[in-house]
Amino acid sequence: MQLTGAQALIKSLEMQGVDVMFGLPGGAILPVYDPIIDSSIRHILVRHEQGAGHMAEGYAMVTGKPGVAMVTSGPGATNIVTPLANAYMDSTPLIVVSGQVATGSIGTDAFQECDITGVTMGITKHNWLIKDVDDIPRVVAAAFHVATTGRPGPVLIDFPKDIANATMEWYWPTSVDDLDLPGYRPVTYGDPALVRQAAELIRAAQRPVLYVGGGVLKARAAEALRALAERTGIPVVTTLMARGAFPDSHPQCLGMPGMHGHYTAVTAMQRSDLLISLGARFDDRVTGKISAFAPEAKIIHVDIDPAELGKVRAADVGIAGDCRLVIEELLSAMDAHGEAPEAPDLAPWWEQIHKWQEQFPLYYDHSEGGAIKPQMVVEQLRDAAPSDAIVVAGVGQHQMWASQYWQFDYPYTWVNSGGAGTMGFAVPASIGAKVGRPDRTVWAIDGDGCFQMTAQELVTATAEQIPVKIAILNNAYLGMVRQWQEMFYEERYSEVYLSPDLPDYVKWAEAMGCVGIRAESPEDVGPAIEKANSIDDRPVVVDFRTDAFEKVYPMVAAGQSNDDIVVHPDQEAQAR
């Protein structure tokens, strides 16, 4: 069967099981948009290429399937650089196809030419520039294989216009051996000897903590994790990338660690004698000052990426392997050993943990009257939503409040930009999430600063009938920066004020075909949420006018030890 390169590309995507892609056409990618008309793949036309990338990420994060985005050359391709960098930091499988000028024009500074494989080399797991039409099926299959196996990540396929127009005899690679990837061998099982050593350390620990990262979700290991946690009775913390990997409602869950983590999660790690790190990477936002982090803890570090072992903190036992497989190996190693009568009793450790939980729960000032507290909005959104609703956040204060005050009881219900901290992520990512899980309620909890960066994608949502719900915690500031300026720059506020009513978010929402709702006082919050939840035929935007000076607590200041965690001033006063 003879196909054009463009047809072969679309057919290859179909062969990979792609059912939806996000994109925006242009000159160089034009030939590929013709066979899309005849394809089974749903194409969602975005308003800006960054939106396509974040939508594909949101889709991938809730479905576990790779997200696919297509853009044209030059500025089309550079506009999707941020999503690639974001997906690289958060290990999200993302396939970007970018148009490129014809092979004969590459290097001549042709119209809309950009060396996008060069630009994205450091922020993709791998990228390809297709120079031979016969390579298309093999490269597409290789791209999906690389993006979805081992430590997942973004890949880019650069697709010159003349290759799209050339013809080839169709084939489809039937095995991994046909993909021409001699240097790509992702690890799977952990080394059994190391797994036994890890089991020994776990058996001997008196103050252990399971430090659970996003790798557990990537490995679809939530069930295995629960078995391990319940078998051992060890407390669990879930990082910002792992919220939902272990139910917040479970008595062993201590919540989120890190800069704005739960006091108990942060402190239990600090005082622990064994950290069992599963798919986490000792990020600076979790460890605080690394030399002062968990000083007495031995480290078991399980990660599918061998380069993470010892990158930040030396591991006593470092196991390269898939989290689900390694947890299962650990459980069998424990079974083989039988019940260890000499295993230390964790009761004193739990007693200490419960004291911390009682003394320093999450706290904000609930006092009546005045402005809407952003935390209260998150609590009311949570209480009015189904327990399996998907929550999406941008980056900043609202993201921390969402992570702190939502109750995540199911995996793949939390979508946010962790490592890269990409403002503007929430609106497009929520659209992608809703496309991936149309059966679920999808709430984006966004900041006013973030919303203004990518709000135009709500036009896409309306046009494509994707009924997402957006809650703007509108404090009229770039709130997290404002908080830092208040705390560390003597309240010298530099370039952080945005205004509560410029733009008018309700009018803006309506202009984009959404329902716009405003809540200006605490009494408005409940009815606004109720109304938003009653609408399911179009996107809804709720403008919550929140207390501009509310700060995120607890907080570990950048570069400080986690021992110096700062709680809310009211709690501080009470503790004294």
Add this chain to the structure above:
Amino acid sequence: MTPANLSAIQGGKTGKPRHHILSVLVENKAGVLSRVAGLFSRRGFNIYSLAVAPTDENEHFSRITIVVDVESAPLEQVIMQLDKLVNVVSIGELSPSEAVERELLLVTVDVGPTERSQVIQLVGVFGGEVVSVGADRLTVMLAGRPEKIDDFEGLLEQYTVVELQRTGRVALPKLDRH
């Protein structure tokens, strides 16, 4: 890099070697050198020298020999990060004591009538070769162990060196005699 710097990299006369040699087999594909070099700069690792050429008849693979300043980053991290590059097929780590290393030097020297024979004699002693002769200049070539090249380069300092180019070292593991 002056010989003094070089000797620092090699640990001077007494210290332990502070460089390591990585012999990296890569797919011979467009951009692969850029991927390797980009990784080093992105992760803050220092390359001391680098040599690259195809290694098989069909030119499917190339071998990149990289001398890494191990003080810039733990060698393990360098290797692990390199290994993640999809085009990197295998990485051999060669400690200087377990490897044969060679390097090639081309150097052009200003020579007056008296110096010409001195330089030719020196080249002869080191087993080098005069590869180009001008009216008042010579270009000579020397291949050998890097330390030998260092010595030769040091001895040339008394003459006026016009241009000097070293290839960076290439290396393979020493063979087992047993």
